[in-house]
Amino acid sequence: MVRVLIADDHAIFRAGxxxxxxxxxxxxxxxxxxxxxxxxxxxxxxxxxxxxxxLAMGDVNGLDATAQIHAHRAQxxxxxxxxxxxxxxxxxxxxxxxxxxVLKEATPDELKLAIEAVARGGTYLSAAIxxxxxxxxxxxxxxxxxxxxxxxxxxxxxxxxxxxxxNVKQIxxxxxxxxxxxxxxxxxLMERLGIPNASALVRYAAxxxxxxxx
Numbered sequence: 001m002v003r004v005l006i007a008d009d010h011a012i013f014r015a016g017x018x019x020x021x022x023x024x025x026x027x028x029x030x031x032x033x034x035x036x037x038x039x040x041x042x043x044x045x046x047x048x049x050x051x052x053x054x055l056a057m058g059d060v061n062g063l064d065a066t067a068q069i070h071a072h073r074a075q076x077x078x079x080x081x082x083x084x085x086x087x088x089x090x091x092x093x094x095x096x097x098x099x100x101x102v103l104k105e106a107t108p109d110e111l112k113l114a115i116e117a118v119a120r121g122g123t124y125l126s127a128a129i130x131x132x133x134x135x136x137x138x139x140x141x142x143x144x145x146x147x148x149x150x151x152x153x154x155x156x157x158x159x160x161x162x163x164x165x166x167n168v169k170q171i172x173x174x175x176x177x178x179x180x181x182x183x184x185x186x187x188x189l190m191e192r193l194g195i196p197n198a199s200a201l202v203r204y205a206a207x208x209x210x211x212x213x214x
Contacts, residue, residue: 002119005046006032007039007065008054008081017052017081024112036060040068043076050118053098055082055089063096070097077118081111090129100124100165117165122202124165151192158185163205 004027008014011034018029031046033039036057043051051069055062066078079100080093090101100114103126114124151159161171168186172179186198195201 002027002050002115003030003046003048004028004115005030005039005042005048005051007034007036007042007051007057007062009034009057010054013054020108020111024115027115036062036065039065040072043069044072047073048076050115051076051078052081053078055080055084055093063092066093066098067096079114079118079124085126085129087129090125101129102126103128113165121199122165123163123205125163127164151189155185155189155192158182159189159205162186162202 004021006014006017006021006029008017014032014034018032021027021029030048031042033042036053037060039051039053040060042048051066053062053066057065060068062080062082066080069076069078074097077099078097079102080098081102081104082089082093083104085103093101099118100123102111102114102124106114106126110126114126117124157175158171161174166174168179168182172182175182186201189195190197190201193201193204195204
């Protein structure tokens with residue numbers, strides 16, 4: 001059972017989100033916070049598995065609250081749920097310790113994918129965001145030099161899918177290839193990028209180069 005704390009300063013939105021989460025198997029809402037400060041206090045008190053955090057709140061914003069939760073309870077994972085698709089917000093959220101960034105316009109299925117990915121110890125970015133981040137990473141948006149020359153088109157495609165929170169089986173299904181083929185590409189990705197293991201590759205795919213420019 002994944003224990004979830006909801007943090008949002010809009011009561012109607014919290015109620016709707018709580019009702020949605022109750023329809024998901026193996027998800028339990030254990031508490032609700034109406035402010036960033038309360039989110040930190042409740043996270044420290046109840047030790048949820050995941051905090052679903054609004055970005056913009058009055059007293060302590062979601063970024064600062066995430067950083068405080070990460071400092072006090074590093075094992076608590078945070079999903080930022082925001083209306084802002086700006087890459088700077090995404091970068092700041094990941095730098096603050098968030099494990100996922102999901103847009104409020106996302107479908108319930110996408111939120112479920114994010115929860116599942118984070119519960120497994122992975123990361124997740126909404127598809128629209130990950131596409132922009134990947135473009136920056138490969139120098140397509142700015143024209144700046146990048147590490148794209150190190151990767152084949154298929155490897156870039158798989159890295160993008162990893163950044164969206166998809167596992168090996170899901171990637172194989174989407175690309176219509178075998179699981180063994182995806183695993184081979186993943187191994188080559190780790191070798192070319194100097195990444196030691198699959199978990200580190202997932203974290204790297206979510207963060208990518210914007211964090212190195214901070």
